[in-house]
Amino acid sequence: MNCIIASTSTIHGSEYLAYLEEALKDLYKDVTEIIFIPYARPGGISHDQYTQKAKEGLAFLDAEVKGLHEFENPAEALKNAQALFTGGGNTFLLVSQLYNQKVLEPLQQAIKSGTPYLGTSAGSNICGQTMGTTNDMPIVYPPSFKTLGILEFNLNPHYLDPDPNSTHKGETRETRIKEFHHLNSMPVVGLREGSWLCVTENDIVLEGGLKARVFEKDQDAYEVENGTSFKDLK
């Protein structure tokens, strides 16, 4: 496998995908066409608008970007793709569309067979075992919460530390993940904005320079350093 699974597409004070430029030049080396999966529709923008945004964000590459929605047979398109990118937005909508368009399994096969894959936010969330640790609002009812299972654990993108000064009574991210572990057993990696996982055939490594927070069932959460391997986390 050959994936970049990123917490976010954009970091504060920087342009769309800009902080990933060097990593993406390496991921998409020698690639002339990237298929973009626009299903998560952030802010409800159209598939065409979102694909245009991806094109602009990847303009530093010498590759054409096409939206998966432009293909008559999306499953076939994934099978034949040189490279892939799933953008962020709403995970419930993304997962619903992957099921409805019957492309969840073709996408999984393409990634497992080594097609270079970039996921950001919702596009990263779906690389876990389930979408059960997304932060998104359930705006549509998907046929299942089961996702690609590229990783043996789940992800929480845009991981946010509790604000010690907050007076808000909504649950913190850590409380929510603790509730998840009362009903589910897989570990959860909280990926802070600016971090990504670099997934290759033999390893899964935390990159981007930040620590990540790991939640395992019936254990206290713990911090891991940049460069940590998650290949044995399951």
Place this chain on the structure above:
Amino acid sequence: MNCIIASTSTIHGSEYLAYLEEALKDLYKDVTEIIFIPYARPGGISHDQYTQKAKEGLAFLDAEVKGLHEFENPAEALKNAQALFTGGGNTFLLVSQLYNQKVLEPLQQAIKSGTPYLGTSAGSNICGQTMGTTNDMPIVYPPSFKTLGILEFNLNPHYLDPDPNSTHKGETRETRIKEFHHLNSMPVVGLREGSWLCVTENDIVLEGGLKARVFEKDQDAYEVENGTSFKDLK
């Protein structure tokens, strides 16, 4: 109907349910037994632990509090209940349990027939048309997102204004609700912590002293004052 549908059980600097004391003395006037629905299990606590917490929070009343899980036939218990309270926690878990225990319809019937009802957070969320505007994490897959429909609109409890100083790239609450309206048509009332809806046979009134934020499809969001009636919002 006779309901208090509250954004939160607890406000900053105050004890569990304390800010609702006067309103609850009125809601539960002459009631000697309240059935508590503990299914949402905040932080994963047990049904027994959660029921104990509700008992302590309602100690200012002259009423016994029993957990719905203590009854052999929960549907029958709801039918015969003098008064009801559904506590907050995880909405996905609450809704799953309401379906699995086959009590969604009996609960709806009890409320519609005038049984006094208190909902806080997740227990309020379920009073809308769907749970599609919850903030919670999808830790379990419910049979449906459809909820009680006591209100003709949806709720977003713990409504939080965007932080103008935030550098975080996760979606704001308003962006999430906007995404909801790309796929759904019912209005959404963002209830700030400290607010509640007082639902009677003829009216639905915003109480608690704060403004609420209303989101209607294809319109700009707008603020409404304490005391606003939502009886025509649909």
